Amino acid sequence: MSQVLVTGAGGYIGSQLVRLLLAEGHKVIAVDRYFFGTEVLDDVAGKSNLMIVKADCRQLDKSHLYGVNAVFDLVALSNDPSGDLDPVLTREINFESRLRTSELAKSCGVARYILMSSCSVYGSGLETSLNEESLVNPLTIYAKSSLDAENSVLPLNSETFSVSVMRNATVFGLSRRMRFDLVINLMVATAFERNEIVVTGGGEQTRPLVHVDDVCQAALQIFQSEPSKTGGQIFNIGLGNFQVIQLAFMIREILGKEIKVTVVNEDADKRSYNVSFEKARLELGFNPTKDITFGVEQIYDALVKRIVLRDERTSTVNWYRRLREAERLFKDLSIDGKII
Numbered sequence: 001m002s003q004v005l006v007t008g009a010g011g012y013i014g015s016q017l018v019r020l021l022l023a024e025g026h027k028v029i030a031v032d033r034y035f036f037g038t039e040v041l042d043d044v045a046g047k048s049n050l051m052i053v054k055a056d057c058r059q060l061d062k063s064h065l066y067g068v069n070a071v072f073d074l075v076a077l078s079n080d081p082s083g084d085l086d087p088v089l090t091r092e093i094n095f096e097s098r099l100r101t102s103e104l105a106k107s108c109g110v111a112r113y114i115l116m117s118s119c120s121v122y123g124s125g126l127e128t129s130l131n132e133e134s135l136v137n138p139l140t141i142y143a144k145s146s147l148d149a150e151n152s153v154l155p156l157n158s159e160t161f162s163v164s165v166m167r168n169a170t171v172f173g174l175s176r177r178m179r180f181d182l183v184i185n186l187m188v189a190t191a192f193e194r195n196e197i198v199v200t201g202g203g204e205q206t207r208p209l210v211h212v213d214d215v216c217q218a219a220l221q222i223f224q225s226e227p228s229k230t231g232g233q234i235f236n237i238g239l240g241n242f243q244v245i246q247l248a249f250m251i252r253e254i255l256g257k258e259i260k261v262t263v264v265n266e267d268a269d270k271r272s273y274n275v276s277f278e279k280a281r282l283e284l285g286f287n288p289t290k291d292i293t294f295g296v297e298q299i300y301d302a303l304v305k306r307i308v309l310r311d312e313r314t315s316t317v318n319w320y321r322r323l324r325e326a327e328r329l330f331k332d333l334s335i336d337g338k339i340i
Contacts, residue, residue: 001049003027003067004223007057007101008074010034013116013168015041015177017072017216022047024220031055031064032075035323036313040177058097062108070112070223071105073098077142078179078316085320087141094145095152102153106161113153114222115165116215119208119236121147125273132167132234132279139271154232162227168215169208169238169275173295174302180314183207183244184292187251188299189310196260197252203245203263205272208238211290221284235280239288247292254296 004021008014009030018041021028027049030041034054044050053064057075065071076094077085084090102113122130123137138144150165157163172184180189187197218237222230242250245263252259280286302308313319333339 001025001027002069003029004070004072005029005031005065005068006072006074007031007060008076008116009052010036010038010040010177011074011078012175012177012179013171013212013215014072014074016175016212017074017219018050019044020213020216020220022050025049027051029053029064029068031057031060033057036177036319043176057101058092060101060104062104065105065108065110068105068108068110070114071101071110072114072116072219072223073101074116075101076116076146077320084141085317085324090141091145091148094142095148098149099152102156102163106156106158109160111160112162112223112227113156113164114219115149115153115163116219117146117150117165117167117234118143119167119169119238119273119275120271121150121167122273122275123271125206125275128274129276130236130273131276132236150234154234157232159227162231164222164230164232165234166215166218166222167234167236167275169210169236169277171210171212171215172292172299173211173213173290174298174308175212178308178314179316180310181316184209184247184251184295185299187248188255188296189303191251191255191257191259192300192303193310195257196262197248199245199248199261199263200266201244202265203243203248205244206241206274207244207247207271208236208241208273208275208277209292210238210288211295214239214288214290217289218280218284218286221286225284229283233283235284235286236275236277237280237286238275238277239291240277241274242292250292251296254293255300
């Protein structure tokens, strides 16, 4: 049994990863600001091998890393629209914080550091079937910060400190910290709510996709692998590549309903890239187990049963906007740190 630290533990992927690591028998230190609520871990909160730490990952210190064998660094202002809200803050958290955490982990004798990055670093893909050696073309502050983090932590790899990077495809599927601002999740939600799927940007853009649970499984496989095999390495993590318009009609077919598919050409998001996942398959033995059909049925069933609700918290950028508005209001009205 190992003791591991997960940053971004209250997030869409992080909250699922915490559960998987606990199920594997590890002690988990789950660090996050928990902007979306600590209730995302309510079902495991009482476990003796889980420590929930509400902290800003930019302020981690050696006390947080005492006895830790591995760090899974997921902390980030997630997705491109959220990053654009405050580019300076995005760089602080998505790049500078993760570099600081990796350096701190190494100085504390932590054996492994796994950074979760994104296939968005490929931007508008300069090649077809992009692999880990392909040219990158990040288009947004979110993607650029992710790439800067990659380039800064990988040189820290050594015989005693194994550093690995996961470039995750666009994620889908059910999570306790649910998101409906991801392409499949959003399409299923609007199909449920108003019997319509809206495809923006004409739908010809290509996206690599992966189920959230498969991302967690890939992280576990890297953690369990020989450091000499994964140290200093980047792995594209995904299921496959799909055109956005293709996804819309797939979802309609999976749900077996007469759902209207509306295509509009306007979309500020210019990303389109086709990614190869062969390296993870060959070197990690990583084979995704949850396909599009599974994810679509899983999400739709959860909506029908009201296991999840689509509200403001399930859109990351909208929730960040609300928090920033609340912060401004508090500053305007408070005196000596009090409203009343």
